[in-house]
Amino acid sequence: MTIPISYYLILSGIVFLTGIVGVLIRRNIIAILLSVELMLNATNINFVAFSDYFRDLGGQVFVFFALTVAAAEVAVGLAIIIALHRSRSTINIEEFNLLKW
Amino acid sequence: MSQLVFAYFAGMIIAASVLVVALKNPVYSALSLLVMFFHVAGLFVTLHAEFLAAVQIIVYAGAILVLYLFVVMILNVKQDDRYHNQWRIAGFVCIPLMMEAMVLLSGGAETRTAGSQAVLGPSAQAIAPDNTFAIGQTLFSTYLFPFEVASLVLLVAMIGAIVLAKREIGEQDDPSPMVQTKAVE
Numbered sequence: 105m106t107i108p109i110s111y112y113l114i115l116s117g118i119v120f121l122t123g124i125v126g127v128l129i130r131r132n133i134i135a136i137l138l139s140v141e142l143m144l145n146a147t148n149i150n151f152v153a154f155s156d157y158f159r160d161l162g163g164q165v166f167v168f169f170a171l172t173v174a175a176a177e178v179a180v181g182l183a184i185i186i187a188l189h190r191s192r193s194t195i196n197i198e199e200f201n202l203l204k205w
Numbered sequence: 206m207s208q209l210v211f212a213y214f215a216g217m218i219i220a221a222s223v224l225v226v227a228l229k230n231p232v233y234s235a236l237s238l239l240v241m242f243f244h245v246a247g248l249f250v251t252l253h254a255e256f257l258a259a260v261q262i263i264v265y266a267g268a269i270l271v272l273y274l275f276v277v278m279i280l281n282v283k284q285d286d287r288y289h290n291q292w293r294i295a296g297f298v299c300i301p302l303m304m305e306a307m308v309l310l311s312g313g314a315e316t317r318t319a320g321s322q323a324v325l326g327p328s329a330q331a332i333a334p335d336n337t338f339a340i341g342q343t344l345f346s347t348y349l350f351p352f353e354v355a356s357l358v359l360l361v362a363m364i365g366a367i368v369l370a371k372r373e374i375g376e377q378d379d380p381s382p383m384v385q386t387k388a389v390e
Contacts (some may be wrong), residue, residue: 107211110310115215117306119222121299126226128295134231134277138238141269142222145245148261149218156252161343164254168344171264172355176362178269182276183369189280190372 112153120146133188133195137181144174210251217244235273242266256337 119142126139148167155163189195221241228234242265249258344352 107208111211111215113310114306115218117303118219121303122219122222122226124299124302125295128298129292130226132231134273134280135226135234138225138231138234138273141238141265142225142241145241145265149245149248152249152252152254152257155254161339162347164257164340165344165348167254167257168260169351169355171260172358175264175269176358178272179362179366180369182272183366185276186279186370195280 109153109157112149116146116149116153119143119149131196131198133185133197136197137178137185140177140181141174144170207251211248214244214248214251217241218248231277232274235270235277238273239266239270242270254336256340 123139123142123146126142127136130136130139148170151163151167151170155161185195188200192199218241221237221244224237225234225241228237242261246258246261249255249261
């Protein structure tokens with residue numbers, strides 16, 4: 105009565121695609137960062153599922169490193185958001201078109 | 206029974222992640238992301254990764270999400286957030302990826318057992334019953350150098366966050382940023 109690994113792959117694929125759609129269609133920068141968190145969690149599900157499947161702990165250790173990178177990304181990303189909000193007093197990405205051609 | 210548990214966790218994860226993208230208020234998005242983190246932790250428990258489930262709750266739900274809510278409440282976001290008009294690009298990116306995943310999963314189904322036997326063969330080792338002990342031993346023997354690099358990444362992120370978010374020296378005469386934004390509005 106075990107779950108086949110393809111179910112975990114489908115679940116993680118759906119969550120990852122939801123994150124991609126969120127990054128593409130949201131205008132709020134905080135919502136975009138939350139969608140990036142969704143994508144990181146999808147990869148974590150994949151890592152842990154394969155770690156259980158192959159009976160190898162390397163996958164779980166890599167989830168740690170993904171967690172570290174997620175924490176660093178959140179800290180720097182939110183600092184950038186605060187700096188942007190201080191200079192423009194908005195966090196709508198339509199307003200930040202300085203680098204748009 | 207285990208399939209029922211998996212179906213519950215998977216359904217809740219998918220529903221919560223769709224809500225993260227669909228809800229307009231960022232506070233509600235963050236709270237449904239919290240629900241998603243808890244269910245991912247439950248899924249980790251069913252996959253024999255108990256220590257990672259605890260770390261997931263402590264770090265993601267306890268630290269990262271609190272940081273998000275903190276920034277959302279500092280910035281005092283108005284609710285005029287509409288969807289971006291990039292639906293076509295999102296469709297172009299996601300529909301081929303979804304079809305590709307379906308093709309790969311349906312095509313790889315019959316070769317899965319043979320391939321997994323080949324990979325599992327010599328290097329298969331049983332996951333120890335004490336998950337925390339086993340992870341600690343792996344982390345500090347095989348992955349010692351990446352562990353040190355991860356600490357360096359955290360240090361750089363901390364310095365970067367402080368440098369990016371601190372105010373300039375001459376800006377300090379108005380103490381509260383909220384007053385400033387209210388005046389701008």
